[in-house]
Ligand SMILES: Cc1ncc(C[n+]2csc(CCOP(=O)(O)OP(=O)(O)O)c2C)c(N)n1
């Protein structure tokens with residue numbers, strides 16, 4: 121039974137105000153002087169299309185625990201709503217799309233007005249909502265509930281063209297497996313995208329797909345005016361005409377308006393007296409109003425429908441809308457980036473009853489009393505609790521996490537060491553162990569999460585026994601599912617992995633319960649989920665992602681699986697600190713640090729030792745290897761742990777007259793060390809630099825340079841401190857199982873001539889020895905390069 125709308129009249133007034141403010145905001149942004157000649161842009165038609173939906177939702181339907189991903193181009197609508205609620209400043213609206221103004225697309229991190237999920241890359245805002253719902257279920261299953269609230273609905277307001285993005289369907293399939301609940305996708309079905317009008321009949325495809333995955337489908341096609349007209353004599357024919365009308369024609373007629381509607385409808389109803397009378401009985405304006413009265417613009421239909429949903433099944437709403445609704449842009453196929461002209465804007469302003477000079481006033485042009493509208497706003501449930509961001513306590517990291525899981529001279533890979541470190545945590549009853557949630561896209565076992573999962577089990581809303589175990593069939597994996605489980609097993613889609621890491625990595629802020637999410641995948645397939653990774657980082661989600669195996673060191677696992685670009689991705693991805701340790705002791709130190717780094721949210725400036733912005737925290741990427749290598753004995757170094765985190769430590773400190781150092785990152789360290797050994801009799805002072813994080817080493821160097829430019833001449837980065845004692849004639853050879861550019865910048869730090877070895881081509885299968893030789897990153901190649909450099913042959 122549908123619940124009544126709180127106050128339809130006031131909702132209609134607000135709808136008008138929001139439409140006006142959104143269009144005005146975009147108009148004004150585009151009237152600012154274009155200092156650089158680049159367009160400012162903004163989407164009046166996309167905004168107009170969704171104003172009614174957002175009015176109904178924000179002012180009548182949503183509750184504080186609900187979370188919303190707003191389609192990117194509805195940003196002005198969102199900001200206008202927050203402005204009316206006093207949560208967004210006028211100056212930010214006046215500076216829409218400007219420096220530090222309201223953002224072009226809603227942003228959790230850059231906007232001030234309580235954005236739940238950032239959007240911008242179409243499809244990803246839609247895709248994250250079911251994963252957020254899954255995270256909400258996970259937290260509830262553990263009996264945690266910082267907020268004490270009922271589960272919220274995770275809502276995506278999607279443009280219809282967003283459904284072209286594959287990640288949307290990947291999310292649908294995945295979340296079906298996890299018994300998705302409390303998720304609404306509301307499609308702004310204006311049948312237009314950026315370039316044009318969408319294919320006929322798309323809604324039927326959409327419906328079929330959603331039903332196949334167990335979703336309820338609610339179609340909001342007609343508004344109350346249209347439904348009333350269907351009841352009139354001739355109404356049935358009128359309805360059939362609407363249903364048969366092509367998207368292109370409907371759009372074109374919407375653009376042309378009442379007279380065009382009349383002509384076309386009367387032509388088509390030539391032999392139908394009742395239907396003709398239905399049209400004749402309306403003025404052009406009334407006819408236009410009737411044809412615009414689609415379900416997605418009828419506040420009464422919207423409110424009743426949304427408020428009438430009394431279950432938690434996932435539901436998709438196909439809301440028919442008009443792109444450019446109530447503006448002169450309505451329906452035109454080129455309206456995506458279209459802006460109203462000055463003359464159109466003026467006419468629109470008159471129509472909205474907004475007096476010149478009063479354009480930004482919240483209640484200008486409303487026919488109701490400002491006091492009444494304000495009283496309504498003050499009682500809107502969604503905003504009743506103010507800003508909905510949480511900051512739970514941090515979780516302590518036991519010191520034992522940083523202890524190496526391997527013995528000196530033991531042969532072990534970083535991937536196996538990772539498995540051991542997690543297993544040791546899993547064995548404990550620490551808070552850290554309870555808050556870790558792991559996930560993997562079908563590579564749980566092959567990335568060494570198996571021991572952890574055996575201890576901590578798989579997560580599911582319901583208990584599900586491991587049949588193989590019940591049948592006493594031997595297997596190393598104990599795969600039973602329960603609400604207490606701490607591993608979320610995903611299908612192969614890497615986009616889903618990063619969307620889940622994004623959602624789980626925001627759990628502290630969205631739901632008030634801190635999770636420490638760890639996702640593992642094969643390193644090359646980071647590229648498969650790259651936009652979702654970038655999206656998670658953009659929202660400041662906090663997680664650890666482990667790429668393993670990596671590089672050509674994966675040997676016979678196949679040339680197609682070799683990753684080359686990933687170290688550069690790790691370096692360049694904002695919000696992600698990347699490490700590629702060679703040895704188990706370094707990895708343990710990095711992981712202990714990472715669990716803490718994930719939880720930081722300071723706002724201070726950079727650390728004066730490293731010039732890294734460590735106080736703000738971030739996510740962490742670990743690039744690991746399956747190659748088992750002998751663990752080194754270390755000379756005592758009280759700063760070892762600190763240097764590993766800062767990005768590099770001397771494995772062998774160079775002597776005062778060194779004419780060569782070999783710097784490596786990752787498992788090829790064995791080759792660097794062996795090469796140094798080969799050269800040792802000829803070059804006594806040779807140094808070996810173990811780089812654990814080219815990313816942090818580089819970032820600190822960049823920041824220190826900037827600091828010196830600002831006048832702080834004492835600023836010195838870790839990279840500079842490491843290299844500034846080397847004689848000027850010293851040469852650097854760098855080596856990595858990845859793109860050589862990752863380390864080639866080291867030569868620029870103090871001006872030492874540098875040759876960088878690495879992998880630029882891929883695809884050849886073989887043993888590690890074969891491949892290192894093939895790509896010239898083996899010990900002999902490194903030594904050969906070094907000899908040619910320092911004997912002057914290459915100069
Ligand atoms: C991943 C990605 N590709 C391309 C774009 C550029 N783009 C922005 S909006 C849009 C079309 C959107 O159409 P629709 O979702 O139907 O939204 P509408 O404006 O019609 O409401 C495109 C292609 C983008 N933002 N993200």
Ligand SMILES: [Mg+2]
Nearest residue numbers: 280281312313
């Ligand atoms: Mg569209």
